[in-house]
Amino acid sequence: MTIVTNSRASDHRPDHHASAGTPHYRGSGMGRQVLVLSGRSLRALGDPALIVPGLLEPILMLTVFSQVFKSVAQASSFPAGVSYIDYLLPAFLISSAVSAGLKSGVALTTELGNGIIARFHAMPIRSASILIGRNIADTALSGVNLLVMLTAGALVFGFDPAGGLLGTAGALLIAVMLSWSLGWVFMAMAGWLRRPEAMQPIGGIVNLVLMFASNAFVPVDSLPGWLRAFASVNPMSHAISAARDLTLGEGGFSSVLAPCGLCAVIVLVSAPLAVRSFRRAG
Template sequence: MPTATATPPRTTSTPPTRRTWSGTSLPNQVLVLTGRSLRALRDPRMLVMSLLTPMIMLLLFSQVFRSIAHTPGFPTGVNYIDYLLPAILVTTATQAALTSGVGLANDLRNGVLSRFRALPIRMVSVLFARSFYDLTRSAVQLVLLLMAAALLFGYAPGGGILGSAAALALAIAVGWGLGWAFLALGAWLRTVEVMQTVGFVAIFPLMFASSAYVPIASLPGWLQAVAKVNPLTYAIDAARGLALGTPTLGPIAGALLTSAVITVIGSSLAARGIRRP
């Protein structure tokens, strides 16, 4: 008599679930991308070229406008180079902020960020990396400019080293805040040529319709009104007061508050703009 054999129950094997790599944390992404960008600073030619424009401006303006130091309304007992350099620090940081937006627009055009989108990288980390890179580059540029002014032009303000260091820090803070505004423009415009045009149209009136090169009292009446409401005037007056050893709370607070507001608004708009396909 045949015996029935028991058939073992069928078991369904579930395939192993594949773990998808979600990438590293946001701070690590920012750190890696910033380090990638900072490698460009190893090339001394880049620092020399970045110093060329502010050094030419310092040379020309210190010679062309130095007779203003003997006119009524100019601070008594202040050399024109001591009056001029804090303004050059602020305007140089402002011009460096423009390169943030131009560099981002260039990355958007040449396909670098398109490749980043295929990786588990948050696009916000690209913005912060670009901002920190430009902040470091601007700081190195301004330090070298300050040293060159002291060695070559006899820059020796009343505030001494501490006052000049405070003016330098203020200029870096102002430039970093404006950098976020230009990053927002670059994220939305995405065209290098348009970005450069818009940036120069915005920067040059701010530079020359201010207290950067001559006292406001020596300007025409309508230009005085523009200079008094120019946010760059607050930054220049604050940096100049710190360097000369006569700091004033109003311009310092106005410059820092304006920079903070621009940073918040600019970073929000830049984050929205860079997420667009």
């Protein structure tokens, strides 16, 4: 009798007792693992106490900011013929996408702390499958939240951009791609920080600084010089500009291709780092 051991069961090499010549159990394929784990993450979010606040938060923020900053539309630097809600909503799509990416990291740190991940490591499950499943579920939920925001914007706030349905769909695609890519960035951070109480404030500060030091609420030309310089290089400003140009009918195919390509590059860099930090954390 031979005992085959390996400390990394999560890497698809479980410990099993087997006779010589007997094939070892390798578990299900990676595609099946991702499908099951994605479904598990979505079912875990089935509690209305978790879903409803996530749906209401961006709508409440949109209500407040659309009223507080409404007078900005009267400034000379504001685009002529554009209502403030048409200007603001694309920025909220991008900001909500960043927040959704952060939630992936927070959820992962929570599961690292409550023992769920340790149980997964004792099963024939690949580390990458766990992270991909988490990311797919969170990106899907983010897409639903963004659709709810757009629907509320159209029905309640009068969102009716010149770019029409096609331009709005392009802006939505950019936001979903951003949520998907930043989910990997924050999951890489989660494997390093390991605690939600550390992950939440760091991600929140990053989102807050990037959003308010950008062109989300007012044109960059309206900002003080030092803030204008930062907003001009702020990656959130560029994502907002791409989404806004599409909704306002001023952007073309390149407005979608460039940010989506950048998101793909972010994933190519951050996904291996996320898997590596996740294995160490487990």
